[in-house]
Amino acid sequence: MVYTYVAFGSDYRRWYSDLAEVRTRVDGAEVxxxxxxxxxxxxxxxxxxxxxxxGADISPAMLALAAKEAQRSSIQNLELVERDVVAMPYDSEFDLCLSYMGLHCMPDPAAAIAAMARAVRPGGMVRGSTVLLGTGWRHDRFVALWQRRGIFTDVYPESSLRQWLQTAGLDDIQVELSGAIAYFRATKPGDVTE
Incomplete structure (x- = not known):
């Protein structure tokens, strides 16, 4: 929490608040x-x-850690799969797509958002968080450091994030900044019963 505040000016309690809201949408949903x-x-x-x-990830090492965490957390009906976000086979299958702190590590975040939008059914939601550029000189210096270390790939300003969500066909786009971390959500047009 301290590092997140120093590096990105963000209060990590915002993440917990977002997940508390997500928790109310998970029961009975396909996520x-x-x-x-x-x-x-x-x-x-x-x-x-x-x-x-x-739970999908491109990294087998991350999936191994996720499997251990899954045993402790007792989420029902969980399956872990190795997937590249832009090559996912999912088409209108989920009520909710979560993507926390991953877009800034992906080589093509616009294509990733488009794939997430494709994966949710009409009325479904895409939500998550990502690090942005342009929120302050200190934050941008930490972003550059993480890019030099090969941890972050394409980091972008808020305007790009909004544009990608819109281009993916999502509406009711909401972006809330907590320092250099953006919490976003957007809905796929249409009725869940369609």
Whole structure:
């Protein structure tokens, strides 16, 4: 929490607040979590009863950590799969797609958002968080440091994030900044019953 505040000017409690809201949407839903990383979301959803919960990541090492976290967290109907976000086979299958702190590590975040939008059914939501550029000189210096270390790839300003969500066909776009971390959500047009 301290590092996140110093480097990115963000209060990590904002992430916990976002996940508390997500938890109210998970029971009975079909959820895609990509990249699920080491399962950081799982403890916040512990005991939730989704109809289906797919934790996907491109990294086998992250999936191994996620499997260990899944055992501790007891999320029902969880499956872990190795997937590249832009090559996902999913088409209108999920009610909710989560993508926390992953877009800035992807080589083509616009294509990733488009794939996430394709994966949710009409009325479904794409939500998550990402690091942005242009929120302050100190934050941008830490972003550059993480890029030099090969951890972040394409980091972009808020305007790009909004444009990609819109281009992916999503509406009701909401972006809230907490320092250099943006919490976003957007909905696929249409009625869930279509």
């Amino acid at each position: 895609l979590d990509i990249p699920c990383g080491g399962g950081a979301v799982f403890p916040q959803l512990s005991g939730a009863a989704p109809k289906r919960y797919v």
